[in-house]
Amino acid sequence: MxxxxxxxxxxxxxxxxxxxxxxxxxxxxxxxxxxxxxxxxxxxxxxxxxxxxxxxxxxxxxxxxxxxxxxxxxxVFESLDISTVTRLRPHPLRETRFVLDCHLGRLARYLRMLGFDSLFRSDYADETLLQVSVAQRRILLTRDIGLLKRRQLERGYFVRATKPREQLGEVIERLQLQGCLRPFTRCIACNGSIAAVPKQDIADLLPENTRRYFDEFFQCRDCLRIYWKGSHYERMSLLVRELRAGYG
Missing domain, CATH: 3.10.20.30 (Beta-grasp domain)
Structure with a gap:
């Protein structure tokens, strides 16, 4: 034996x-x-x-x-040069993209807020998660260790934390993404890209107080959700600064 x-x-x-x-x-x-x-x-x-x-x-x-x-x-090594040995992980992705399992919906919204292309649906089956990860070269984020042991999976990470804010800090720190943040460029609801939109084009869609006190607006190109720099924006900006400084 x-x-x-x-x-x-x-x-x-x-x-x-x-x-x-x-x-x-x-x-x-x-x-x-x-x-x-x-x-x-x-x-x-x-x-x-x-x-x-x-x-x-x-x-x-x-x-x-x-x-x-x-x-x-x-x-996975963060700084040690192991180029002369048999490194088992694929080469780093040029663009970090994610697909998340059904337990990580709030983490998906946080990652989108930071500008990361993050697919999430509460009804994704395990086979769908694996297929999307492999076919689209996305990192699978999951709380299911068994899913990460599937042979066809190349890129995956087991999220240790259970609270969404802590999960976000963990993923950014472990995958060294502090320099890759592009906050407020992606829709947190549908994952689409966001672009500036003239106020007059969407004025009829705004709440009265928002229309009165704000002049700068952004809109998702896919679901047409509208964003502006209110109090939530200030809180999220603080979180972005903490993450870039190594918070997590």
Missing amino acids: PRVTFRFYRELNDFLPRHLRQREFERDFLLAGSIKDAIENIGAPHTEVDLILVNGRSVDFDYLLRDGDRVSVYP
Whole structure:
């Protein structure tokens, strides 16, 4: 029976039972299967793994485990140059786009507010989420660890936080998106793009006090929702400044 020693690093420990975190541990296997299957059986989805070392040598997900192997598993690297080893994640996307599962509707609205193309529908089935993520090269954000273990998925992230504002800070920080924010350029309701619109063109659609006190307006090109810089805009502007400063 093959016996293998594992060590998971940094945030990958979030997926392990508490007694296995931040330490080496051994696992016995009836059959010597792929290292990807072993890692996911322990708990960590492959979408969160960027580097695997076996006995000090980098390997890919298809590596077959052998008795006595010592396996080190690392998450997506933020600053360390690992260009000379077998990096397991696809190259970074030129444009960061998301698709979110049914539990993350408020997070989707926050991401849209920051300018990120973020697809969300409360009735998306798991298969639809996977198809959209793969076909459109979108990062799947989910609270379902099992979904991230699906073999066809290349880009995914398990959202640890449960409160929407904390989820937003977590995603921006973990994916290093502070420099990619384009706030107030996308409709929070439908994900369409927003453009300035002359007041006279939409005056009849405005509440009386809004028409009286505001002169600058923006409209979604898809659903025609109208936006202006009221008190909500000030609160969201403060949140944007905090995120750009590393809040999260």
